[in-house]
Amino acid sequence: MSDDHFTVEIACSQVNKHGQEVCGDVFLSRKIKEENRVITVLSDGLGSGVKANVLAMLTAAMGLNFTIERYPLRQTARAILDTLPVDKDRKISYATFTIADIDADGTTRLAEFDNPASILIREQQVTELENKREVFHNHQQMNRELVTSGYAAMRGDRLIIISDGISQSGIGTAKYPFGWGRDNVAAWICSFLKEEPTISASLLAGRITAHALANDVYTAKDDISCMVIYYRKPRKLLLCSGPPFHAKQDARLAGIIKNFDGQKVICGGTTANIISRELGLAVTVGIEGVMGELPPASHMEGIDLVTEGVLTMGRVTTLLEEGVAANVKGTDAATQLLRLLLNNDIIMLMAGTRINQAHQDPALPVELEIRRNLVKKLKQLLEEKYLKEVHLDFI
Secondary structure (H helix, E strand, O other), X not given: OEOOOOEEEEEEEEEXXXXXXXXXXXXXXXXXXXXXXXXXXXEEEOOOHHHHHHHHHHHHHHHHHHHHOOOOHHHHHHHHHHHOOEOOOOOOEOEEEEEEEEEOOOEEEEEEEOOOOOXXXXXXXXXXXXXXXXXXXXXXXXXXXXXXXXXXOOOOOEEEEEOHHHHOOOOOOOOOOOOOOHHHHHXXXXXXXXXXXXXXXXXXXXXXXXXXXXXXXXXXXXXXXXXXXXXXXXXXXXXXXXXXXXXHHHHHHHHHHHXXXXXXXXXXXXXXXXXXXXXXXXXXXXXXXXXXXXXXXXXXXXXXXXXXXXXXXXXXXXXHHHXXXXXXXXXXXXXXXXXXXXXXXXXXXXXXXXXXXXXXOOOOOOOOOOHHHHHHHHHHHHHHOOOOEEEEEXX
């Protein structure tokens, strides 16, 4: 989701409550490609563990699906609250939620129920949102309050959405006897951004949750979740794999790579040799970062990464299916490619259609997919699971 002004980067970092295998907070995000719109939800289930996770998942899924269909926020909240039970002793709902609905032009709508108030940071300062509070009865005749707000985003804005595992972290300690607190969280973020003004959404979310965990003396007393929405200039990546169908198009491919304004990746030895020949650039084969049967990355001036083709992309596709974070660690070729894909917003995939005879060898592993199907799968994963804007062209 991007335009010439900015793109929207969304990331969430979570730490389970100490001793729990499952996080009781749930983060869901969906890109509606046809509407150039992103919806994201953070829900906190009451308590911790599996029961909290199930209730939070139900809440987040309902909030996401109702918002996709553009149901009024009040109607969405009522449907959720009428579905979920209320704790009889504490008189509170079994799950809280914050919903952010973001259009391509940066128009952002928020609906918040019992989560700590969202934090909008603009130019390293907190910008308080004008909100509307609506009180209504749920099916058990209890007063419930829904807070709604909205704003027009500007490039550089960050919206931070947290669970109470962050705002209440450190509770009972000498430094924070009543917990870290939403205002202290906001002040800490502003101070941190003055030192690292261009930090990614993923890394910032990780830093906030790490600080909250430190407040709890590294034993999380509740599930800790932080979602960061960062409105910034889009980053672009061009990935080329495979030689063009006609050899006379080799020069065209080289020209596209040479003139591309963004990071550049070449996957495949044949493709690398074509670019090397057409642009007069030497290819240096690397010896570091070997991972199993994957060859190491090579080096070419002006190209950010040069790797082997189908096997490396196949490994990256598998990792994307399993689920990874943007700050993935590793030095092998697949991990380097994965990191570049996750750290960019607009991905241009250019796949050559000349048949490589080596890939038709029946002796090769069954899981070796031909390039055409592999790039289609890569495009689908990046769009649906990682909210990237992906363009695929065959040459």
